[in-house]
Amino acid sequence: MQRYYFDHNATTPVSPEVLQAMLPALTDAFGNPSSIHHYGQTARAKLDHARRQIAALLNCSDNEIVFTSGGTESDNLAILGTGGHVITTSIEHPAVLAAADLLPVTKVAVDASGVADPGAIRRAIRPDTRLISVMHVNNELGTIQPVEEIGRIAREAGVVFHSDGIQAAGKLPIDVRAMNADLYSISGHKIYAPKGTAALFIRKGLELHPQMHGGSHESRLRAGTQNVAGAVALGAAAQWITEHAAAGWPDLAALRDRLEQGILARVGDAHVNALGSPRTPNVTNIRFDGLDSEALLIALDLRGFAVSSGSACSSGKQDPSPVLLAIGLTRAQAKSSIRFSLGRSNDAAQVDALIEAVAESVAHLRKLAPAYA
Amino acid sequence: MPENTIAVAMSGGVDSSVVAGMLRERGEQVVGMTMQLWNQRRLPELIPEGGSTGRCCSLDDVYDARHVAQILGIPYYVLNFEDQFEEQVVRPFAAEYLAGRTPIPCTLCNNFIKFDRFLEMAEGVGAGRMATGHYAIVNWNDSTGRWELRRSADRAKDQTYFLFGLTQDQLARTLFPLGAMEKSAVRELARRLGIPTAAKPDSQEICFVPNGDYAAFIEAYFREQGVAPSETQGELVTTDGRVVGEHSGVHHFTVGQRRGLGVAAGEPLYVISTEPASKRVVIGRSGDLQRATMHAGGVNWISIAAPKEPVRAEVKIRNKHQAAAATIFPTADASRVEVRFDDPQRAVTPGQGAVFYSGELVLGGGWID
Numbered sequence: 001m002q003r004y005y006f007d008h009n010a011t012t013p014v015s016p017e018v019l020q021a022m023l024p025a026l027t028d029a030f031g032n033p034s035s036i037h038h039y040g041q042t043a044r045a046k047l048d049h050a051r052r053q054i055a056a057l058l059n060c061s062d063n064e065i066v067f068t069s070g071g072t073e074s075d076n077l078a079i080l081g082t083g084g085h086v087i088t089t090s091i092e093h094p095a096v097l098a099a100a101d102l103l104p105v106t107k108v109a110v111d112a113s114g115v116a117d118p119g120a121i122r123r124a125i126r127p128d129t130r131l132i133s134v135m136h137v138n139n140e141l142g143t144i145q146p147v148e149e150i151g152r153i154a155r156e157a158g159v160v161f162h163s164d165g166i167q168a169a170g171k172l173p174i175d176v177r178a179m180n181a182d183l184y185s186i187s188g189h190k191i192y193a194p195k196g197t198a199a200l201f202i203r204k205g206l207e208l209h210p211q212m213h214g215g216s217h218e219s220r221l222r223a224g225t226q227n228v229a230g231a232v233a234l235g236a237a238a239q240w241i242t243e244h245a246a247a248g249w250p251d252l253a254a255l256r257d258r259l260e261q262g263i264l265a266r267v268g269d270a271h272v273n274a275l276g277s278p279r280t281p282n283v284t285n286i287r288f289d290g291l292d293s294e295a296l297l298i299a300l301d302l303r304g305f306a307v308s309s310g311s312a313c314s315s316g317k318q319d320p321s322p323v324l325l326a327i328g329l330t331r332a333q334a335k336s337s338i339r340f341s342l343g344r345s346n347d348a349a350q351v352d353a354l355i356e357a358v359a360e361s362v363a364h365l366r367k368l369a370p371a372y373a
Numbered sequence: 374m375p376e377n378t379i380a381v382a383m384s385g386g387v388d389s390s391v392v393a394g395m396l397r398e399r400g401e402q403v404v405g406m407t408m409q410l411w412n413q414r415r416l417p418e419l420i421p422e423g424g425s426t427g428r429c430c431s432l433d434d435v436y437d438a439r440h441v442a443q444i445l446g447i448p449y450y451v452l453n454f455e456d457q458f459e460e461q462v463v464r465p466f467a468a469e470y471l472a473g474r475t476p477i478p479c480t481l482c483n484n485f486i487k488f489d490r491f492l493e494m495a496e497g498v499g500a501g502r503m504a505t506g507h508y509a510i511v512n513w514n515d516s517t518g519r520w521e522l523r524r525s526a527d528r529a530k531d532q533t534y535f536l537f538g539l540t541q542d543q544l545a546r547t548l549f550p551l552g553a554m555e556k557s558a559v560r561e562l563a564r565r566l567g568i569p570t571a572a573k574p575d576s577q578e579i580c581f582v583p584n585g586d587y588a589a590f591i592e593a594y595f596r597e598q599g600v601a602p603s604e605t606q607g608e609l610v611t612t613d614g615r616v617v618g619e620h621s622g623v624h625h626f627t628v629g630q631r632r633g634l635g636v637a638a639g640e641p642l643y644v645i646s647t648e649p650a651s652k653r654v655v656i657g658r659s660g661d662l663q664r665a666t667m668h669a670g671g672v673n674w675i676s677i678a679a680p681k682e683p684v685r686a687e688v689k690i691r692n693k694h695q696a697a698a699a700t701i702f703p704t705a706d707a708s709r710v711e712v713r714f715d716d717p718q719r720a721v722t723p724g725q726g727a728v729f730y731s732g733e734l735v736l737g738g739g740w741i742d
Binding site for chain 1: 378404448450452453493494496497498499
């Protein structure tokens with residue numbers, strides 16, 4: 001069966017250039033970057049090169065990048081490493097929300113636009129507020145948050161600003177200086193590097209409490225021998241993005257619009273969630289009234305199309321997407337929504353095939369209504 | 374996705390695993406699906422010391438089912454039906470006990486979840502038929518123009534008692550590939566197919582009651598719901614109305630029960646009936662348990678159309694009961710029948726199923742009043 005991947009917000013394949021860059025770090029440059037000898041120095045050189053590549057992507061200095069094991073660890077280190085009262089939003093990833101729940105926290109509500117209101121965040125600031133954590137791009141809706149304005153508010157209030165940029169990297173330009181970020185998380189597997197490799201930008205001068213206890217790696221902020229090959233992969237992925245940003249971003253927006261318009265034209269009672277809000281070019285989250293998204297997801301998978309209902313981290317749970325509930329969808333609406341996220345391998349022919357499969361599957365499922373109502 | 378794809382309801386046990394393997398070996402398009410029905414961690418006080426083992430819907434079972442699907446190379450999904458299961462099986466189960474009846478949740482699950490929600494999901498995703506590891510036989514009878522349900526070849530494993538609610542439409546889309554097989558042959562086939570659960574013990578009792586203690590489950594469930602189980606403590610009375618003691622709640626008792634009465638007598642005493650309205654539990658001698666007639670409601674006819682005239686049948690009044698010869702009389706209400714046994718039967722229990730057999734054939738069944 002011909003298979004098509006439309007779930008790039010869940011994860012991406014490792015790209016050929018990333019794989020090519022990381023392989024030598026598994027074999028020839030296998031040394032421990034903390035070792036004094038030649039092997040250690042070779043590994044250290046690769047690690048530091050990767051750090052510079054990532055710094056270039058984020059517009060920061062290389063000594064402001066700490067490697068971690070994943071986006072969740074980056075977010076946890078940023079939040080728990082800062083501590084104090086935290087302000088965040090109701091549409092954050094669980095890696096942020098669950099960490100913030102360990103601290104005194106205010107979760108600012110977000111309306112149907114899927115975009116946080118900076119004014120509401122400003123009003124939530126208390127004397128003991130230490131941190132504002134707002135994602136750059138929402139993982140389920142693709143909505144872009146007003147991070148520059150929130151960064152300004154944080155700066156004026158003397159509060160640390162963290163942004164989870166895991167769904168932003170590779171989809172829109174990132175400038176941690178322009179957004180006044182003190183902390184910024186990115187993850188490898190959303191940008192064509194492997195799983196298990198990520199980084200946290202930590203503004204120079206900001207003191208964080210390490211969350212891993214052990215050796216003095218990563219400026220004492222993240223104990224544990226570095227995953228050199230993973231870091232190299234993340235660096236190569238960052239470099240690819242930097243280079244292609246200069247040459248113009250890949251035109252996923254046109255494909256996404258083709259998909260959205262195609263589905264809306266073929267399928268009745270379908271609505272784009274957070275339509276009209278600024279969104280990254282690769283995502284659309286569509287609600288099919290009266291339909292069970294679990295059934296549609298399986299039906300599409302059995303026809304060869306991989307899509308998602310909500311965040312992959314929540315699958316297997318009965319509860320509908322907390323993000324969709326947070327922006328005011330009813331339980332039934334949230335459970336009838338599907339996320340399509342495009343990536344480098346998709347083309348117009350694939351999008352057209354997807355539109356056809358969605359139209360047929362929805363028609364078939366709706367024929368079995370009212371059980372799906 | 375061709376319409377002839379078969380969705381196999383995989384529990385993680387050996388039977389449904391073998392079904393998936395058999396169909397796959399036969400060259401069928403197979404998709405495996407496990408129903409997540411109940412979260413065992415919801416009522417942690419019920420989990421026995423050392424953790425519950427081999428219970429339905431545990432993570433272990435999903436792991437086993439997924440492992441089998443991986444070995445067979447078939448697509449596999451977990452379907453979350455927890456809401457529907459609670460609504461249509463668990464809550465009625467608890468309510469029935471409080472109403473002084475002894476329910477069969479497996480039949481409710483078959484009627485409302487497995488052969489309804491699951492079948493509907495299968496059809497929705499493009500699988501025209503479903504298969505399960507039930508021990509029963511379905512076949513089409515050309516002369517009656519009906520789908521028939523028959524007892525399985527392995528009489529000890531026969532599960533037709535729990536399937537009396539199946540409609541013609543459901544039977545038309547259902548496969549029971551193990552119906553003609555002995556359990557030992559199923560285990561043997563599991564080994565040959567390389568299914569790792571070949572030696573897994575059969576599931577017992579009711580899947581969502583982790584330690585078999587229904588009363589404790591019902592109490593814990595109502596506590597969790599923030600509803601105190603209605604005061605069901607009351608008097609133990611004899612058949613002639615003598616109060617002989619107190620009891621701790623009608624949901625602790627089922628007709629024919631001998632244990633836990635706490636009354637000393639010269640001869641064995643049994644629960645004859647429970648009366649939720651007066652909160653009384655009536656106890657008596659073995660002979661008091663005999664009934665020659667009973668009524669059943671919610672009757673579903675399977676292998677024959679609803680009869681207009683009395684029908685001779687062997688009637689089973691609980692899973693382990695030896696079906697007894699009886700005549701079934703239709704009543705003015707087509708969903709209800711009166712059953713007159715040739716010989717009185719012991720412990721006819723309201724809430725249990727009455728299943729009507731004619732030899733191997735399941736004619737139909739209903740719920741004992």
